[in-house]
Amino acid sequence: MSNVTTNPTTSAALTVLRGINKDLDVVQQQVSSGYRIQTASDDPTYWSMATTMRTDQNSLATITDALGLGASKVDTASTAMDTVVSLLTQIQSKLVSAKEPGTDKNAINSDIQQLKNQLQSVTQSASFSGENWLYNTEQQPSTQQSVISNFTRGTGGQISFTTISYDSSQTLMVDTVKPERGLLTKNVDASTFDASSSGSSTPRNYYLLSATGGTTPTGGNEIALSSSTTDDELTDMINVTNSLLKSATSADSTLGLMKSNIDDQSDYISKLSDAIKSSVGDLVDTNMEEASARQSALQTAQQMGVQALSIANSMASKVLIILQSK
DSSP, X not given: OOOSSSOHHHHHHHHHHHHHHHHHHHHHHHHHHSBSOOSTTTOHHHHHHHHHHHHHHHHHHHHHHHHHHHHHHHHHHHHHHHHXXXXXXXXXXXXXXXXXXXXXXXXXXXXXHHHHHHHHXXXXXXXXXXXXXXXXXXXXXXXXXXXXXXXXXXXXXXXXXXXXXXXXXXXXXXXXXXXXXXXXXXXXXXXXXXXXXXXXXXXXXXXXXXXXTSOOXXXXXXXXXOTTOOHHHHHHHHHHHHHHHHHHHHHHHHHHHHHHHHHHHHHHHHHHHHHHHHHHHHHHBOXXXXXXXXXXXXXXXXXXXXXXXXXXXXXXXXXXXXXXXX
C-alpha cells in the first residue's frame, strides 16, 4: 500500500539509482584514467605488485642510460684503437721496407714520424665524458672501468647490481707520467724475440713514442731510422713493433667483445622492461572494451532508473490527489 509520507517504491528506485550512479562513476573514472586500479584501496595486492614493478622499470631505465653511456665510451676507445692498429701496421710495413738494399732510411723515417704523430693525436683525442682509456696524464689512473648492466631484487626486497667490467690498462697506449704503463711509450726488450743477436753491444730496449710533455723511458732507444741504422737494429725494431701490434690488436678485440656484451645486455634490458610494462598493464590497466560496454549498460540503466523514479513519484502524487479529493 502506498504511503504519502514514505513511498517505498520511490525509496527502492532511489536505492537502485544510487548504486547505478556509483558504479557508473567508477567505470567512467577507469575509462578516463585508463586504470582500473589507481590506489591501494582499489586492490591492495595488485597495487603493491604494480608499484614494485614500476620501481623496477624505473631502475631498468637508469641502467639503459648507463649502458648507453658505457657503449659510447667503448665505441670511442674502440674507434681509436682501430686507428692505432692501422697506424702500427703501416709503421711495421715501413720498417720492413727499410730492409731492402739501397732504400733511403731517412725518407722512410720521415714517413714513420708522421705516422707516430698521428698516433699521438689519435690517442690524445680518444676522450668521451672526461675519460680517455688510451692516453693518461694522471699520477694514479683508473685501471678498472665498469658499466652497470643489470639488477636483481632479493626475496626481502633488497636490490643488488651487476656490472660489466673492463681492465682499461690493456688499452693504455700513451702515459705521460710513467711511460712504462703505456704500450707505445714503454721499453720493450728486443732480445726476447731474437736470441741470436743477444751478443750485440747495442741497447736492446726500444719504445715507439715519447709522449708529448711526458717523460722518456730510461735505458731504451726510440724506434726511428737514420742512415746509420744497422740491419740488426732494424730487425729489433721490426720485432718490437710486431709485438706492439699484437698487443694493440688483442686490446682492440677485447673492446669489441665488451661492446658486444653491452649491446646484448641493452637488448635484454629493453625486452625485460617491455615485459614488466606489459605485466603492470595486465595488473592495473582498464580493459577499455569491457569498460566501455559496461559504461554504456550503466548509462542505459541510469536512464531507466530515472524513469522508474519519475513513475514512483507520479504514483505518489496521484495517491495524494485522491486523498485530497475525499
